[in-house]
Structures are given as C-alpha cells and as structure tokens.
C-alpha cells in the first residue's frame with residue numbers, strides 16, 4: 028500500500044478531512060520560504076486536532092536551529108521535514124525523526140545527494156531545483172526514482188488526482204506527498220481534489236475529474 032502525506036495544511040478542517048479520507052500523514056509548513064507558512068500556534072492547533080495514528084510533519088527550510096527547536100517544543104509534531112541545504116548531522120541534532128527532501132529538478136545529476144542523509148527516516152524526492160522551495164507543482168522524471176536504497180522513498184512534486192496513479196506505477200514509491208495538486212489556492216485545500224487524490228492512490232487508477 029502506498030502511504031499518503033497531504034502537506035501545506037493551514038486550516039484545522041482541511042487536515043481533519045484529509046485524516047477522515049485516510050491520509051497517513053499531514054504536513055504543516057513553518058518556514059518563511061513558503062506561501063503556506065503557518066504560525067507556531069496555527070501549527071500546534073492543527074497537530075493537536077489530529078486523531079491517533081495520523082503522522083504530523085512540520086516542514087522547515089534552511090531555518091535557524093533555535094526556530095526548529097521551538098517547533099519541536101511548541102508544535103510537538105511526530106516528525107520534522109527539512110527542505111533546504113541542511114546536512115545529515117544538522118538535521119539529526121534535534122533528536123527527532125525526520126524526512127529529508129532531495130531537489131530533483133536537475134534530473135539524474137541530483138541523485139548524488141541520495142547517500143548524504145543516512146539518519147533520515149525517509150528521503151522525499153521533489154521536483155523543484157536545488158535551492159528552490161517546494162510546493163511549486165513541479166514534477167520530475169519519475170523513472171529516475173532509485174530502486175536500490177534501504178531508506179523509504181517518498182515521491183513529491185506536481186502530483187495531482189489525474190497523474191498520481193501513473194506516477195506510482197512508474198516510480199514505485201513507499202509514499203506520495205502532495206500539496207498544490209489538492210488545492211484551490213495556496214494553503215486552501217479543495218475537498219473534491221483531496222478525495223479524488225486519495226481514491227486514485229488507493230485504487231491505483233487516475234481520477235476521472
């Protein structure tokens with residue numbers, strides 16, 4: 028079964044609906060590099076509203092260590108996600124499980140980064156270029172998804188209800204991560220798109236709408 032993370036939640040009701048539809052994880056974006064940035068208080072409210080067994084992920088990108096520690100202390104997410112140029116050692120300093128994003132915008136040349144994060148719980152391969160923020164709706168060549176790594180791989184970048192089944196059939200990821208593909212505007216999730224996306228992943232076939 029392919030796990031599903033719905034990222035970029037800014038409203039409790041959207042996160043609750045994702046959980047109700049069967050999402051395995053929801054993400055809140057704390058970094059100022061994002062149009063979906065939420066405050067510590069907003070992030071905490073979303074995390075606290077989640078039912079048991081839904082993983083909550085707090086996303087950072089080249090932020091100060093003191094800010095990341097504040098997220099850990101105040102928001103208390105299940106995991107962190109680092110989307111910038113953070114090293115393995117830097118990410119591990121918080122003593123929390125974390126995902127490390129790999130920018131795949133440069134195609135096969137980007138694969139050299141895959142061995143640099145042995146302490147990450149999983150690697151998240153996203154379609155944006157090195158140094159760029161995610162959540163941009165950019166996809167990459169799914170056939171580049173590596174097969175030989177021991178860490179779980181999460182496919183992200185430009186996934187939508189209509190392309191996610193094809194993406195999974197090509198990339199065979201452990202999980203998929205989506206943000207803009209289930210939105211009506213940045214940070215505002217569209218219930219119909221969320222429903223179609225999760226159904227398409229679960230049924231392994233493209234959504235009809």
Ligand SMILES: O=C(O)c1ccccc1N[C@@H]1O[C@H](COP(=O)(O)O)[C@@H](O)[C@H]1O
Nearest residue numbers: 034061160161162164184185205206207
């Ligand atoms: O969502 C954001 O605004 C964001 C900002 C900075 C770094 C990462 C961000 N989002 C991550 O990118 C993936 C893919 O987004 P999309 O589906 O292409 O819109 C998203 O799931 C987040 O993990």
